[in-house]
Amino acid sequence: MADLPAVLPLFPLPGALLLPRARLPLHIFEPRYVQMLEDCLKTPERLIGMVQPRKVPGGPPRLNAIGCAGRLTAFSETEDGRYMITLSGISRFRMVQEIEGFTPYRRGHVTWEGFERDRGAVETDAALDRDAFMDLLGRFFADQGLATDWESLKDAEDELLINSLSMLLPFEPEDKQALLEAPRLENRRETLVTLIEFAMRGGDEEMVQ
Template sequence: MKHSPFIPNFEQLPKFLPIFPLPGAVVLPGVQLPLNIFEPRYLNMVRQALAEQHIIGLVQPAAGDPESSDAIHRIGCAGRITSYSETHDGRIVLVLTGFCRFRVLEEVEPLAGVRRVLVSWDEFAGDYNNDQPKLTDRELFIGSLRSFCNRRQVEIPWDEISNMADNDLVNLLCAHLPLDVGDKQALIETVALQERATLMRGLMDMSALASTNGVILRH
């Protein structure tokens, strides 16, 4: 994935990020996620981001944590607001484009009501590597994807898929296929492309097998 010239160099990435805990929605490097922002606290978050580097950290809430209703998973992905528009009814409609994953080290004092975290990027420095490795089993991966889409009645632009680079393909599918929230988190946390693709293929095969046996998985 070639990074936009508007994204900071890896060495210039911020130590602190505003976070947007959003269940079931994930981004990965190169993936675009449209968002409709209307809650006052998140409108404030977007305004703060637009006043600085346009960067927001998207994280998954840690559902079921007995110690805190505000708990979040420790691995998320940073995205940059690459386009936005304001509506007459007070919403902001934007596109968040993922560019690098991060590990949350600790949550810090909110800024004007916006949750912030201290992060480390080092674990995911490979997200900045333009020379991404290739899948060793792309044909098998595509076969699993076809089976999954047929069983789950998911429409895929196959002509576009065939021309996508391996890394862009896997990241896009991780974000947009109808997978379980926990499965999506596991995919985000898997650092290497081949391992992420292998995990995803296993998840697709299990889902297709369950559908074949008459059990449709609900997400």
């Protein structure tokens, strides 16, 4: 925790989920986020906080309390000044207070307490029934008209499998936030299964209950 800063630049992007030990490719082109990236490259940590905005009735979107910080591990610049970057997930954080002014992009005071597991060993899911889970995925992908490399999924370790699906599957931003906030890998898998089953039932709330 001594290496993690108390202030982070924030990149609010609906539906873009980053999880610890996972990688998120991003396309940066808005001037304020190009400035954020250039400032990030000047810091020793090279961290950017991915956080989802949430809708507020009758008001502007607000930031969710929990996000995930990613370290800038790859980037390339195009001739017209855009960037293709990759963030590697380091740890979730909790917003303490947003910082007003001084930069064209948003920044926040954050705390890393409560997310020590994110900076530990790769997680496993002892309760995962892989055969049943893969069967559910097969039916979901067919239902949604999605394609994937099934051999890679079958061979993936628990954490890589569950986190990759959480990041890539087409769920709503509030569902992505629920996956982010799951305390353990097992909880995330349970949330993922619930979301998949909900989607396959056409979003019928009564059938899920």
